[in-house]
Amino acid sequence: MPDAILTDARTPAPELAARAARTGSSPVRDILALTARPEVISFAGGLPAPELFDVAGIADAFRQVLAEQPQRALQYSTSEGDPALRTAVAARYSARGLPTDAADLLVTTGSQQGLSLLATTLLEPGDVVLVEDPCYLAALQIFSLAGARVVPVPTDDDGLDPAALDEIAARERPKLLYVIPTFQNPTGRTLPAERRAAVAEVAARRGLWIAEDDPYGELRFEGEPMPWVASFPGAEDRTALLGSFSKVMAPGLRLGTLRLPAGLRRACVIAKQAADLHTSTVDQAAAARYLADADLDAHLARVRGAYQERRDALVDGLAAALPEGSRWNRPAGGMFVWATLREGYDATALLPEVVRHDVAYVPGAPFFAGTPDATAVRLSFVTHSPEEIREGLGRLRTALEGAHRNG
Incomplete structure (x- = not known):
């Protein structure tokens, strides 16, 4: 009987603070969890190339x-x-x-x-x-x-x-x-x-x-x-x-x-x-x-050389991979290319189909504090070799073409 009284008297723990309830998980982290399979060529994460670590x-x-x-x-x-x-x-x-x-x-x-x-x-x-x-x-x-x-x-x-x-x-x-x-x-x-x-x-x-x-x-x-x-x-x-x-x-x-x-x-x-x-x-x-x-500057020179080759492989292949009418930039450094697909494409809605083709990107919409651009895509070029990047772009082209036909 005392146990029953204690059970009945239980009061729920207080709710989470409002700041915790209103702050969502990072979409990038969520996408990385979905694309952790080794066969996926991911342009999603801003992950430095591990083979280049000193x-x-x-x-x-x-x-x-x-x-x-x-x-x-x-x-x-x-x-x-x-x-x-x-x-x-x-x-x-x-x-x-x-x-x-x-x-x-x-x-x-x-x-x-x-x-x-x-x-x-x-x-x-x-x-x-x-x-x-x-x-x-x-x-x-x-x-x-x-x-x-x-x-x-x-x-x-x-x-x-x-x-x-x-x-x-x-x-x-x-x-x-x-x-x-x-x-x-x-x-x-x-x-x-x-x-x-x-x-x-x-x-x-x-x-x-x-x-x-x-x-x-x-x-x-x-x-x-x-x-x-x-x-x-x-x-x-x-x-x-x-x-x-x-x-x-x-x-x-x-x-x-x-x-x-x-x-x-x-x-x-x-x-x-x-x-x-x-x-x-x-x-x-x-x-x-x-x-x-160590010579950090010499190490960075090697990293920059590799990243430049990877940037070139990505940017030079986007014309064939993305729908006609898409736009993208050619950054002079860093890790990311920003692309906008042709009007009518929704990068978030397309992502599940893209991942089914063992390739991934990050939709650009979550990055906006204002009105999001549904056509925007962030592509990281540093994690994969130029050969893997070219393979990934081929998969991306196939996925987008298939989604367009089915849509």
Whole structure:
């Protein structure tokens, strides 16, 4: 009898927080789960080519760290990050034209955490965040969890439109602008220098923070490097620059950096203490050792050469693979090509048929904070060899032609 009374008295556990209920799973992650079969040639994920990882160099760095300083490498560390790693990253920024001190940097558990720390320190529920339209999916998730109101800024083939940014900023009074100005995810577009200067000027005049995300900047195949938005007048004291080791070293390390103005840096350190105390000590130490002992620039030259060949294989084959009247770009670096199918095609509706042909892409619609473009497709070119890319494009052509006939 007492057991029955206890059972009857049970009360359901409280519901999830509203932020968890309103934030969906990443469509890219869901698609990757569907296409995990080895026979699938996937243009869906932004996964660096694993055969290009410098496994020997990274393994040697870990061996050296664990042999020479095991107690320090396996111990708790400071929230700000390994001093040697911060010094090395600061030197790389400075060498590329952005004077940086180690004290300007916070090491994060992937640049994704850096964006989460910025959302935690800058955003109250209801605050307005401006984003490029289309925008990186995980950023949309982070801003949703923060309770922000996301407002899209129109883009064209050169990226974000500064005139539209100015008009929207005047109307919406945003707190933050999030932008990937170089080889943007999902479009692969690069913001020209004059637009970067205009973005900095608008941010200064309208009074907003800039989160400048730069995971792909060192993956340039063609043309001259672009200066960071953070380097332009007006942006110096209001830009958080996010960096990542995922695309240049290995994503499994989960290492990133935040370059921050002093006041914001102090707040982000406190937020990081609450989030995870600090990023993995041993991974930071190994990364610092790798940067000291290995030739990262030589490694990146090999990676860029391979990625350029893969980009060419994809872009040169799209005319035969996509319906007549489709459009696509030819990015000068990064990992992604952005295509729009001919009017009347729905990339999301077509995906199941495409996957049945053992090939995959990511529909572009989920990347839009505003009105989605149902014809848009994101194609990653870095994971597969040129031969596999050509085979995948043949499968894609067959799938789209079959769907068109049956439709």
